[in-house]
Amino acid sequence: MRHKLEYPNQGVCGKYKKRVDVVIFMHSQLVKVNLSGKRVFVHHGGSAYREKHKKLNKIFNPIVKRSIIQTADLLGLGAKNEVWLLPGIDTESIKPVYERHEKVIIGHFPSKARIKNSKAINKVISRLKGDFEYIYSPEGVTWEKQMERMSKCDVYIDGCMPKINKRRYGEWGMAALEAAALGKVVISHFLSQDKYKGKCGIKVANSPAEIESHLKALLALTDEELLKEKQATRAW
Structure with missing residues (x-):
């Protein structure tokens, strides 16, 4: 499943799904994959979980070991074994631009x-x-x-x-x-x-x-x- 913002290097994990031991569903999105014998986690963040957390908890709570919560306002909405973890950024691929402008x-x-x-x-x-x-x-x-x-x-x-x-x-x-x-x-x-x-x-x-x-x-x-x-x- 591709993200609407068309992030680079997305949609490449499917070919590894049979080899991995851990599966993390990102952005509260469930995709079809064999979870047998795997440790499963979910990342909840943004408007999708904020507006539909009850529905999403029913989907993910039965299958995940822990829930990763992106922002603190989403804590306490019923996710299973939640942990607050702020997102990270790849500072190797995103370089600073310090260009000086007239204004x-x-x-x-x-x-x-x-x-x-x-x-x-x-x-x-x-x-x-x-x-x-x-x-x-x-x-x-x-x-x-x-x-x-x-x-x-x-x-x-x-x-x-x-x-x-x-x-x-x-x-x-x-x-x-x-x-x-x-x-x-x-x-x-x-x-x-x-x-x-x-x-x-x-x-x-x-x-x-x-x-x-x-x-x-x-x-x-x-x-x-x-x-x-x-x-x-x-x-x-």
């Missing part, structure tokens, strides 16, 4: 504008004063095109939505990590920061006012200072 470029490319609270983010931008360019697009594109448009930014805003349908949300996703790997300063909500061990490389903004505060501070930096911020995000 600071701020980008926001939400997978779902409502869930990322793009309306509020755009309002913040409309009030912001300074020498910058804002690029916004809610258009769904392939992974490669997403990397291309994020690479042109200096600052990337992931999202700012503490709750969805009265349920806790406020967690950054893969786009935030990919932007960080590209060497962009990332601003995003992160309600689970208190559970995170170590220093977080993301500029945490759990409200529009905090987004505005971060942006004002970033726009006041010199070129050298902004570059150091970008390098620190990449190092994280």
